[in-house]
Amino acid sequence: MAVNEMHQRVWQVLGQIPAGKVVTYGQVAELAGLPGQSRMVGRCLGKLPEGSQLPWHRVINSQGKISLPVGSESYDCQVGRLQEEGVAVINGRIKLSVYRWQP
DNA sequence: GTCGTGACATGCG
DNA sequence: ACGCATGCCACGA
Numbered sequence: 065m066a067v068n069e070m071h072q073r074v075w076q077v078l079g080q081i082p083a084g085k086v087v088t089y090g091q092v093a094e095l096a097g098l099p100g101q102s103r104m105v106g107r108c109l110g111k112l113p114e115g116s117q118l119p120w121h122r123v124i125n126s127q128g129k130i131s132l133p134v135g136s137e138s139y140d141c142q143v144g145r146l147q148e149e150g151v152a153v154i155n156g157r158i159k160l161s162v163y164r165w166q167p
Numbered sequence: 168g169t170c171g172t173g174a175c176a177t178g179c180g
Numbered sequence: 181a182c183g184c185a186t187g188c189c190a191c192g193a
């Protein structure tokens with residue numbers, strides 16, 4: 065089944081994201097070889113184990129915002145980590161023009 | 168086996 | 181800038 069393989073692709077892409085940078089779901093999907101299937105990326109992250117060690121917090125939507133519900137632990141965790149890595153999060157928004165990782 | 172939902176993206180009004 | 185509608189695919193009820 066290719067599902068497992070595409071998950072692997074996604075994990076690998078996440079690992080390539082440098083600290084202090086962020087990427088959109090579409091970007092990850094494209095790098096993973098799944099153009100247009102950004103939903104799969106998001107679904108994968110949701111299924112991600114807690115001790116996966118993958119920098120899922122560097123993945124945001126095309127609007128430069130975090131897709132998680134505001135007030136949830138994941139959201140808070142993501143924002144905190146991003147800010148620690150030097151990413152400015154203003155009003156829950158990130159400047160993609162500055163922090164977007166481009167390979 | 169069908170239906171609805173989801174950590175999305177893009178286009179329109 | 182914002183909300184609504186459509187497309188894409190996998191998964192659970």
